[in-house]
Amino acid sequence: MPLSPQARALLDMVYRVGAPRFHELSVAQARHSFQKLLFAFRPEAPAVASVTEVPMARPDGSALLARFYRPFAAHRDDVLGLLIYYHGGGWCVGDVESYDVLCRELANASGCAVLSVDYRLAPEHPFPAAVVDARLAFEWAADQADLLGIAPGRIALGGDSAGGNLSIVTALGLRDAGGVQPRFLLLAYPSTEILGARPSRERYGDGYFLDRESLTWFFERYLPDGETEDWRASPLRAASLSGLPAMLLMTAECDPLIDECLAFAERVRAEGGTVEHLPVAGMVHGFLPLGKFFAEASDTVRAAAQALRRALED
Numbered sequence: 001m002p003l004s005p006q007a008r009a010l011l012d013m014v015y016r017v018g019a020p021r022f023h024e025l026s027v028a029q030a031r032h033s034f035q036k037l038l039f040a041f042r043p044e045a046p047a048v049a050s051v052t053e054v055p056m057a058r059p060d061g062s063a064l065l066a067r068f069y070r071p072f073a074a075h076r077d078d079v080l081g082l083l084i085y086y087h088g089g090g091w092c093v094g095d096v097e098s099y100d101v102l103c104r105e106l107a108n109a110s111g112c113a114v115l116s117v118d119y120r121l122a123p124e125h126p127f128p129a130a131v132v133d134a135r136l137a138f139e140w141a142a143d144q145a146d147l148l149g150i151a152p153g154r155i156a157l158g159g160d161s162a163g164g165n166l167s168i169v170t171a172l173g174l175r176d177a178g179g180v181q182p183r184f185l186l187l188a189y190p191s192t193e194i195l196g197a198r199p200s201r202e203r204y205g206d207g208y209f210l211d212r213e214s215l216t217w218f219f220e221r222y223l224p225d226g227e228t229e230d231w232r233a234s235p236l237r238a239a240s241l242s243g244l245p246a247m248l249l250m251t252a253e254c255d256p257l258i259d260e261c262l263a264f265a266e267r268v269r270a271e272g273g274t275v276e277h278l279p280v281a282g283m284v285h286g287f288l289p290l291g292k293f294f295a296e297a298s299d300t301v302r303a304a305a306q307a308l309r310r311a312l313e314d
Helices: 005-014 027-041 100-110 129-143 162-177 199-203 212-222 258-270 295-311
Strands: 050-057 063-070 080-086 113-117 150-160 184-188 246-254 275-284
Touching (some): 080 129, 080 162, 100 113, 162 184, 246 295
Parallel strands (some): 184 246, 246 275
């Protein structure tokens, strides 16, 4: 189907005459623009039982920060499942504050706790800094399960776009390491291959929000040394995708990354994994946090939360 009327309206705003394109902005301007977009089009923030700012110590003595949500219906002594959420933004933009509403919605609708991770961003901290932080967040949460009131065997990883990439890469690294494993992956239009050449890159590469020039802008800053073939940047390049947790893959129809998402799902299934696919018609890349503007976003968040609840049940 064509773009939804709301998606067309959003693109008309984004591409209005005279507005600079994303890749024409400085890093600071891009971060401000991304935050403004999410603040303008996210729903009102629902109440949750508690919100706690959490510092996690890195080996060098610095702190990885995260925001921890317990759902509104949770009692103080309830032991909950946990979603560790990595925000989108091409590894260069996005932050915990911009994703506050989405994480609150996921917590309340799933009945699970959510740990939203403020991983380091490029270009100040290029690859693999975000990968290292994503792994640290899981290992810290599993180790501090009693403190958080969560069950270490009921942890899911999730994220959108770059955050979906970090979820997959973290799961692959944990699979290879053994020990505590995530139970579920919640993936919204993840980046699975840096140098994709499938038809959707061309079909939706101009005028559909995530332009090819913007993709290049992100990739060059995240991977200044050109590590495009490293599986930690392009998980479709991993030698094996077997042994991953069951996952929900949400895709946007009019997204330059959709063909790589579908190739990832096909390969996971071929190697024995379980993938539930939720295609969202008429949507563009990045729609999930924009529930004030897109009814489809709110519907998708509810479906994601239901899948998370089922996956993390005792």
